[in-house]
Amino acid sequence: MKELPSRSLRFLKTRKKIVMGTAAVFLAAVSIAAGTAIVPSDFEVPVRLANGEVITPPWYVTANGQQVALVDSKEDAREVVKKVAQHYKNNETVKIEIEEQTSAKEMNLENGDKKPRIMTVEEAAAEIAEKEELTVKTTEVVTEEEPIAFKETHEKTDKLYVGQTKVKKEGRSGLKKVTKKITKENGEAVKTDVVEEEILQEAEPQVVLTGTKENEEALFTASRGTEKRGSGSLAAPVSTIRVTSGFGPRWGRTHLGVDLGMASGSPISAADGGTVIFAGYSGSYGNLVKIDHGNGLVTYYAHCSAILAKEGQAVEKGQTIAKVGSTGNSTGPHLHFEVRVNGENVNPMNYL
Numbered sequence: 140m141k142e143l144p145s146r147s148l149r150f151l152k153t154r155k156k157i158v159m160g161t162a163a164v165f166l167a168a169v170s171i172a173a174g175t176a177i178v179p180s181d182f183e184v185p186v187r188l189a190n191g192e193v194i195t196p197p198w199y200v201t202a203n204g205q206q207v208a209l210v211d212s213k214e215d216a217r218e219v220v221k222k223v224a225q226h227y228k229n230n231e232t233v234k235i236e237i238e239e240q241t242s243a244k245e246m247n248l249e250n251g252d253k254k255p256r257i258m259t260v261e262e263a264a265a266e267i268a269e270k271e272e273l274t275v276k277t278t279e280v281v282t283e284e285e286p287i288a289f290k291e292t293h294e295k296t297d298k299l300y301v302g303q304t305k306v307k308k309e310g311r312s313g314l315k316k317v318t319k320k321i322t323k324e325n326g327e328a329v330k331t332d333v334v335e336e337e338i339l340q341e342a343e344p345q346v347v348l349t350g351t352k353e354n355e356e357a358l359f360t361a362s363r364g365t366e367k368r369g370s371g372s373l374a375a376p377v378s379t380i381r382v383t384s385g386f387g388p389r390w391g392r393t394h395l396g397v398d399l400g401m402a403s404g405s406p407i408s409a410a411d412g413g414t415v416i417f418a419g420y421s422g423s424y425g426n427l428v429k430i431d432h433g434n435g436l437v438t439y440y441a442h443c444s445a446i447l448a449k450e451g452q453a454v455e456k457g458q459t460i461a462k463v464g465s466t467g468n469s470t471g472p473h474l475h476f477e478v479r480v481n482g483e484n485v486n487p488m489n490y491l
């Protein structure tokens with residue numbers, strides 16, 4: 140069959156397709172071959188393009204009725220959708236679904252039309268994935284080991300002064316095996332359900348001793364009638380209050396103070412008059428100053444770049460005791476400020 144179908148046959152094909160869909164292709168094919176041999180039902184009428192090239196009409200990949208890519212054949216269109224879905228599959232994937240209704244739809248190409256942009260299966264799949272024209276929903280089942288955070292328990296002791304603490308027993312994180320069902324859309328997790336949790340090792344709590352002994356220096360100064368016990372009200376320890384992290388739960392742990400963002404080297408002043416009960420380096424606190432203000436009130440100033448006060452020194456309210464820094468467990472210059480009342484941490488913002 141060398142002859143191309145006439146203009147009227149093409150028209151008939153197009154018109155019937157509107158009504159009958161793919162059956163029209165078959166009808167048109169039969170019309171052309173009328174009276175001759177059997178024609179396969181998937182026969183597609185070739186078209187001569189404006190550039191002289193003869194091709195069979197390409198097929199659209201559609202998503203919710205929208206034409207998203209054009210490929211050589213119906214089979215290719217189906218292959219594109221499969222390829223996009225496979226793109227998000229991994230060893231943990233147990234289910235793949237595509238949110239949109241997808242289908243293959245033949246292009247209405249006429250003799251003399253300009254050559255359309257036809258993509259390979261790979262090109263079409265890559266473009267659809269990049270533009271996220273399809274939503275591939277995958278379900279993965281993942282089993283991981285995760286640490287269990289330890290808790291802190293307090294024990295009172297008269298061997299330490301009020302406001303002083305000491306770790307009696309270091310805490311130890313536990314370990315658990317967690318099986319999760321993760322739902323993803325185009326590779327992004329949108330929902331995580333814990334299916335099963337098995338504790339491999341329990342966490343052991345950290346035991347912290349908190350002092351109950353009255354501070355002799357504070358008692359002594361108080362008995363002399365001087366102001367070393369403090370006024371009971373606290374002044375801001377830095378010139379500007381800019382809270383970068385508040386008091387309370389943070390990342391599954393409790394943030395024992397407030398973080399006040401401040402340039403490195405800025406002065407830190409005593410929030411109230413009192414006695415310096417600690418001035419030195421202390422683990423994750425870095426350079427730390429603790430001031431006992433009497434009446435069970437103690438303040439902490441952590442991550443300092445420099446310490447200007449000495450242990451045992453009596454300080455006045457507003458006196459510079461240290462400089463802002465980023466020592467210890469800190470990601471940038473700030474003052475970590477804690478207020479403890481009878482050994483228990485309270486929100487410093489209640490005082491400032």
Ligand SMILES: [Zn+2]
Nearest residue numbers: 396397398475
């Ligand atoms: Zn902090």
